[in-house]
Amino acid sequence: MQKDSFRVRAADLLDIPADIKGGLLHIEITGKREVFIENHKGILELSENEVTLNAGKETVRVLGQRLRVLAMNNNEIRLSGIIESVGFVREGSSCSQL
Amino acid sequence: MQSAVNFVRGSVLLEVKSSYPERFFNLCARHGIEFWDMTNDGLGVFRIRMTVKNFKRIRPVARKAMCRVHIVKRCGLPFFLNRFRKRAALISGCAVFCIIAWIFTSFVWVIDIDGYAELDTARLLNELSKQGLRVGTYAPSVEMENLKNNILIDMPELSYISVNINGSHAHVTARKRTLPPEILPSELPCDIISDKDGIIHDITVKSGTPEVVRGETVTRGQILASGYVTGRAGTTITTHADAEIRARVWRKKSARMPKKYSEKVYTGREKDLYTILLFDNRIKLYINSGISYTKCDKIIKRTDLRLFGRYRLPISLERATCREYEISKASVSDETAYDSLSKGLMSSLELPEDAEVINADFITSSDEVFAYATLTAESIEPIGTKREILRNG
Numbered sequence: 152m153q154k155d156s157f158r159v160r161a162a163d164l165l166d167i168p169a170d171i172k173g174g175l176l177h178i179e180i181t182g183k184r185e186v187f188i189e190n191h192k193g194i195l196e197l198s199e200n201e202v203t204l205n206a207g208k209e210t211v212r213v214l215g216q217r218l219r220v221l222a223m224n225n226n227e228i229r230l231s232g233i234i235e236s237v238g239f240v241r242e243g244s245s246c247s248q249l
Numbered sequence: 250m251q252s253a254v255n256f257v258r259g260s261v262l263l264e265v266k267s268s269y270p271e272r273f274f275n276l277c278a279r280h281g282i283e284f285w286d287m288t289n290d291g292l293g294v295f296r297i298r299m300t301v302k303n304f305k306r307i308r309p310v311a312r313k314a315m316c317r318v319h320i321v322k323r324c325g326l327p328f329f330l331n332r333f334r335k336r337a338a339l340i341s342g343c344a345v346f347c348i349i350a351w352i353f354t355s356f357v358w359v360i361d362i363d364g365y366a367e368l369d370t371a372r373l374l375n376e377l378s379k380q381g382l383r384v385g386t387y388a389p390s391v392e393m394e395n396l397k398n399n400i401l402i403d404m405p406e407l408s409y410i411s412v413n414i415n416g417s418h419a420h421v422t423a424r425k426r427t428l429p430p431e432i433l434p435s436e437l438p439c440d441i442i443s444d445k446d447g448i449i450h451d452i453t454v455k456s457g458t459p460e461v462v463r464g465e466t467v468t469r470g471q472i473l474a475s476g477y478v479t480g481r482a483g484t485t486i487t488t489h490a491d492a493e494i495r496a497r498v499w500r501k502k503s504a505r506m507p508k509k510y511s512e513k514v515y516t517g518r519e520k521d522l523y524t525i526l527l528f529d530n531r532i533k534l535y536i537n538s539g540i541s542y543t544k545c546d547k548i549i550k551r552t553d554l555r556l557f558g559r560y561r562l563p564i565s566l567e568r569a570t571c572r573e574y575e576i577s578k579a580s581v582s583d584e585t586a587y588d589s590l591s592k593g594l595m596s597s598l599e600l601p602e603d604a605e606v607i608n609a610d611f612i613t614s615s616d617e618v619f620a621y622a623t624l625t626a627e628s629i630e631p632i633g634t635k636r637e638i639l640r641n642g
Contacts (some may be wrong), residue, residue: 193275220287225278235415
């Protein structure tokens, strides 16, 4: 089992909300139309039906139709389209959906 | 809102061709080059939009990602304005226009006066001019408070004045001072004396001693109610007499009217003369100012030039229409003349507010030249005015 970093463990110990734990992935989904992902590390794969993002230790996969990048910068990416699923890709297996 | 900001900042639509476009986008993000509105045609060609500032930084990133980037469309205000960069005359024309507009709106071109119907508008304009507010005054130089105070001092008949300068438009509102009627203080002893001749119709004395009775003939200056009151013990005191007295009053008025008169008959010949009024200057738009008509009416119609139909500019067009006429002799019948005379005489009666005309007799006559009418009007109206009793006699 993967061990949490010192920063995460310290934040848990001090009851600091998960939102402000530095560097953690933050995903917001607005209906079926938009996904906002914070603290990503870049795009791994980009197509109309699938966007795969590097999120450090995890890999996030967004599946859908007519997916497009609305805006992107170093930390944040906003995707739109008809969202079908957002999930983490496990090593050696298919993705676990949110 | 964001699209408006993007329009002002300017943006470029880029086409990105690469076998591995994700690398290009990741490099852009890492270098702080933001982009938006990404579309994909499905054949590995992406279109993205970014600011002009970011586009200037994209060359090393594209080289590193081994992709081809070219501009599809330039959008926004900077590109729109860039078109006019070489058109110096247009730019300088705009600048001159702005400067002229700024200069012209800094001066007062129109002065509107409101609420001054009872008094002389020309006098107020003259007074405003003396205090430094006239057509062509530099608006910021007008000291409002001083101007208003000085005008109120110089024109005591004014109770209120306000001056608002809105752009090139000065709006002046003035109110006439309404002086209260002169009332004798109630503690002063006084008599009530008749102010006209007549026969007393009714009299009600509230305080004082009545000196006349109903049906008595009174003349102007006669005491109607005295301020002297004699008590039971025989002592006489003075008081402030107060009474409601009405009297029958007769007025006689005469008038005459010529039975033959001259009448204007328009010949149908007209001539229009146009003049432009620019501030106080008149620019004639005609060469020969002499009018050949021997007799004519001059009807002047002035049209103010307004901006957007609202803001009056200091330019007006004046049209003077000269209509030629001839004098012809006409005559009226006696009945028409009497009718006209009687209406005129009735309206010329100077009756007080509460007066009621109970009888009006007309005596009419005529000769070859004139029609005559005499009106004798009988009215019931309040009479009496207060006169102070002087203690030393």
